[in-house]
Amino acid sequence: MASLRPVGYARQVMWTDAVDLRDFYATSLGQVARRMIRRRVRDLWPDVSGHNLLGLGYTTPYLTGFRSEAARVIAAMPAAQGVLHWPTDEPGLTTLAGELELPFDDFSMDRVLFVHALESAEQVRPMLREVWRVLAGSGRLIIIVPNRRGIWARFERTPFGHGQPYTIGQLSRLLRDNLFTPVQSSTALYIPPVRSRMVLSSATAWERLGHPAFSTFAGVIVSEAVKQIYTGQSEAAVTRQRSYLPVPERTPRTSTRG
Numbered sequence: 001m002a003s004l005r006p007v008g009y010a011r012q013v014m015w016t017d018a019v020d021l022r023d024f025y026a027t028s029l030g031q032v033a034r035r036m037i038r039r040r041v042r043d044l045w046p047d048v049s050g051h052n053l054l055g056l057g058y059t060t061p062y063l064t065g066f067r068s069e070a071a072r073v074i075a076a077m078p079a080a081q082g083v084l085h086w087p088t089d090e091p092g093l094t095t096l097a098g099e100l101e102l103p104f105d106d107f108s109m110d111r112v113l114f115v116h117a118l119e120s121a122e123q124v125r126p127m128l129r130e131v132w133r134v135l136a137g138s139g140r141l142i143i144i145v146p147n148r149r150g151i152w153a154r155f156e157r158t159p160f161g162h163g164q165p166y167t168i169g170q171l172s173r174l175l176r177d178n179l180f181t182p183v184q185s186s187t188a189l190y191i192p193p194v195r196s197r198m199v200l201s202s203a204t205a206w207e208r209l210g211h212p213a214f215s216t217f218a219g220v221i222v223s224e225a226v227k228q229i230y231t232g233q234s235e236a237a238v239t240r241q242r243s244y245l246p247v248p249e250r251t252p253r254t255s256t257r258g
Contacts (some may be wrong), residue, residue: 008100009106010158014120014162014163014199015078015080015081015120016058016081016116016120016159016162016163017080017081017082018058018081018083018084019082019084020078020159021116021159022056022058022084024158024159025061027195028195028197029158029193029194029195029200030061030158031221032200032203033124033158033160033189034061034062035203036188036189036191036203036207037062037115037144037188037189037220037222038061038062038065039188039207040186040187040188040222041062041113041142041144041150041222042065043186044142044186044222044224045066045111045140045142045224047069048066048069048070048110048111049070050070050071050072051068051071051110051111052071052072052074052108052109052110052111052136053066053067053072053073053074053109053111053112053113054074054075054076054102054104054108054109054111054112054113055073055074055076055112055113055115055116056078056097056112056113056114056115056117056131057077057078057114057116057117057118057120058115058116058117058159059075059113059114059115059116060075060082060084060086060087060094061115062113062115063075063086063113064087064173067087070111073093074093074094074104074173074205075093075094075095075098076094076095076096076102076104077094077095077096077097078096078097078098078099078101078117078120078121079096079097079098079099080099080120080251081116081117081120082096083095083096083189089121090150095235099117099121099122099123099127099130100123100126100127100130101130102130102131102134104134105134106133106134107134107135107137107139108134108136109134109135109136110135110136110137110138110139110140111139111140111141111142112131112134112140112141112142113141113142113144114131114133114141114142114143114144114145115144115242116144116159118143118145118164118166119146119162119163119164119165119166120162120164124174124221125178127179128174128175128178128179128180129178129179132178132179132180132227136225136227137227137229138226138227139226139227139253140183140224140225140226140227141175141180141224141226141227142222142223142224142225143171143175143177143221143222143223143225144162144220144221144222144223145166145171145220145221145223146161146165146166146219146220146221147165147167147187147217147218147219147220147221148158148165148166148167148170149167149216149217150165150189150217150218150219150220151193151217151219152193152219152220153165153219154188155193157193158193159195160189160193160219160220166196166221167221168185168187168221168223170179171185171221171223172185172223175223175225177248179227179228180225180226180227180228181225181226181227182223182224182225183224183225183226183230184224185221185222185224186221186222186223187215187218187219187221187222188207188218188219188220188222189218189219189220190206190207190208190209190210190217190218190219191203191207191219193219197220197241197258219255249255
C-alpha cells in the first residue's frame, strides 16, 4: 500500500530504481500507461517550439515526442534513482542530478516535466524551490503523481504504487505554497493495473469513458502550474536579509587604584 503521510515535509521514501522504471515501460501495461499519460501532457502542452524543456525524475518515455519541437530537451535523473543513457544509440541527453541542486542556470528552462519524482522526494519544498529557480519568468511546470483515491496507488506492482500519493487539492496547495500558480489539472489511467490483453486493448475506451465520469478515481493526476514571479522575488529578497542580535555597549571600567 502507498504511504498516507502528510505532504510537503521531509520524509523517508524509497526511490524506484531507473532500471525498474525502464523495465516497467517495456511491458504492455507500461506502454499503455505511457500512451495515456502522454496524451494528457500533450493536451496541456500542444506546442513547445523554441522552448528549453527539462524532465525531472524518470521522464524519458514522455520526452521523445518533444525533441522535434523544443530547442533543447534534457532529462535530469535524481541520484537516488539512478541514471540511464537516453536516447538509445544517440548522444546522451540525460544527466545525474541532486534533487536539491540542479546543474542548470537560473531562469534557463521554459518548461519542466515531473514524472516519478515528487512522490519519492524526501524534501519536497526545497525540491520545488529549486525547480522555481531554474524556470524562466513565464515558465510552466507539469507534475504527474499517483492519485491518492485511485486504484493504481494501492498496488505496488507498478511504479505508481510507490511513494506519496496526492489528491488534486493537496497538490494544488503544495504548488501554491511553493511559488507556483496552478493553471489546470487533468487525470489519466482509468484502466485497472492488470496485464490482461483484453483490458489493455480497450484502454482507449476506458480513458474516453472515465475522464468525464470517474476522474476522481483515475490512476494519476496531471497538473500544470505557472511560476509566480513577483511573489518569488519578494520572498527570495527577504530570505537573504541577515538578522543580528543586539550587542550591549561596553561601559569603560573605572580604575580603583589610588
